Amino acid sequence: MSRRRCAEVAEGDELPTLRVRLTRADLVRYAGASGDFNPIHWSDRAARDAGLPDVIAHGMLTMALATRLVTTWAGDPGAVVDCAVRFTRPVVVPDDTGGALIEFSGKVTKRRDDRTVVVAITARAAGQTVLSQATATVELH
Amino acid sequence: MVLDPAFVGRCYPGAGTYQVGREKIREFADAIGDGNPAYRNPQAAQALGYADVIAPPTFAIILALRAQEKLIHDPQLGLDYSRLVHGSQSFTHHRPITAGDELAATLHVESIRAMAGNDMLTVRCEITDCAGAPVTTARSMLVIRAADA
Numbered sequence: 001m002s003r004r005r006c007a008e009v010a011e012g013d014e015l016p017t018l019r020v021r022l023t024r025a026d027l028v029r030y031a032g033a034s035g036d037f038n039p040i041h042w043s044d045r046a047a048r049d050a051g052l053p054d055v056i057a058h059g060m061l062t063m064a065l066a067t068r069l070v071t072t073w074a075g076d077p078g079a080v081v082d083c084a085v086r087f088t089r090p091v092v093v094p095d096d097t098g099g100a101l102i103e104f105s106g107k108v109t110k111r112r113d114d115r116t117v118v119v120a121i122t123a124r125a126a127g128q129t130v131l132s133q134a135t136a137t138v139e140l141h
Numbered sequence: 142m143v144l145d146p147a148f149v150g151r152c153y154p155g156a157g158t159y160q161v162g163r164e165k166i167r168e169f170a171d172a173i174g175d176g177n178p179a180y181r182n183p184q185a186a187q188a189l190g191y192a193d194v195i196a197p198p199t200f201a202i203i204l205a206l207r208a209q210e211k212l213i214h215d216p217q218l219g220l221d222y223s224r225l226v227h228g229s230q231s232f233t234h235h236r237p238i239t240a241g242d243e244l245a246a247t248l249h250v251e252s253i254r255a256m257a258g259n260d261m262l263t264v265r266c267e268i269t270d271c272a273g274a275p276v277t278t279a280r281s282m283l284v285i286r287a288a289d290a
Contacts, residue, residue: 001178001185020174033172035206038225050223051286059227064173064199071198076189077179077237080198084231133229136198 003076006115006140015106015119018069022057022091023099030061044095056090062102062130063087066121069104070136073119081116082137091125100125106136115140142255143219143285144262148212153248155208158271161242165203166196173197183240195237202230205266205279208248212264220262220285228261228282235275243271251280258287 027041036058039046047055063085071077093100102125110118121134163183170180178185179195186194213220238244251263261284268277 001189003189026172026174030172033169035203038222046223060199060202060230061173063230064175064197067198068173068175071175071177077177077197078189078191078195078234080234082231082233083198084229086229087227090226 001075003079003141004074004138006111006117009108009111009117009140011108011111013108015069015073015108018065018072018104019101020065020104021099021101022061022093023097024055024093024095026099027055027057027061027093030058030064034058034060036060052090052092054092054094057093057100059085059087059090062091062123063134065102066104066123066131066134067136069106069121070119070138073106074138074140079138079140080136081139083135085121085134086132087130088132089125089128089130091130102130109135142253142260143221144253144260145218146253148215148218148250149253151212151250153208153211155204155246155248156211159204159207159244159246161196161238161240161244163194163240166194166200166240169200169203170197173199186239191237191239193240195239198232198234198237200238201232201234201266201268201277201279204244204246204268204277205248205281208246208266209264209281212248212250221288224286224288226284226286228284230282231280233278235277238268238276242276244276245269245271260285 123131266279
């Protein structure tokens, strides 16, 4: 494992796609790990009361997975110096064995002289984008 | 507007410091399904030039959430937690959060705006090490959805 070299990267390069299936158990686990116990992420009743169709994934879990796409590609997770997303649609996670499938893809949109690159990330669930303006800035070697 | 705009500019120093541990980093990495050895194996992290295992880039949300708690639940602010959704998030890392770090977090209320009936609260969490050196800046925009008509 080592940090990717900037010389090997060009604008327009695409990152390997990441597909992640989230179930209710994953949301409970993330709630515990992150300390975000908002009940809309685990209680049907709380989700309904909040006007949501069903329990939804933590936006931060979706962002963590979107960032994972980039850290895996970068080789060294410490290379990601900046990451930002807007949460545009909730990821609905039904209480069944299938859960919700999210697909992440990324593309290098900028390669700067200081060996930093910008990756634009796309995240789709149930045929719709769930993040917008999702980017990561990576310091390569 | 539901939220009290007088909160803009206020600053909430965190109560105490946060000790970053290897097992918490591993727990977080497990929760995001990331088997990267830099989060789990000190030798692998050292091979990349770090003192110990490092945390995933979004790990800092743990500190940001703790720093927000006092503000979110301040009755004077008037925030209905059941109507809260996350609008946007960013992290700027001055260096990776590393096991063994003792971190402090201070929350700054940057803006409160009304848009299409919803209130938007932007907060910035500055995370520093015990010497006061910057580690991470986390910015969260929270949307408080309008009550049903």
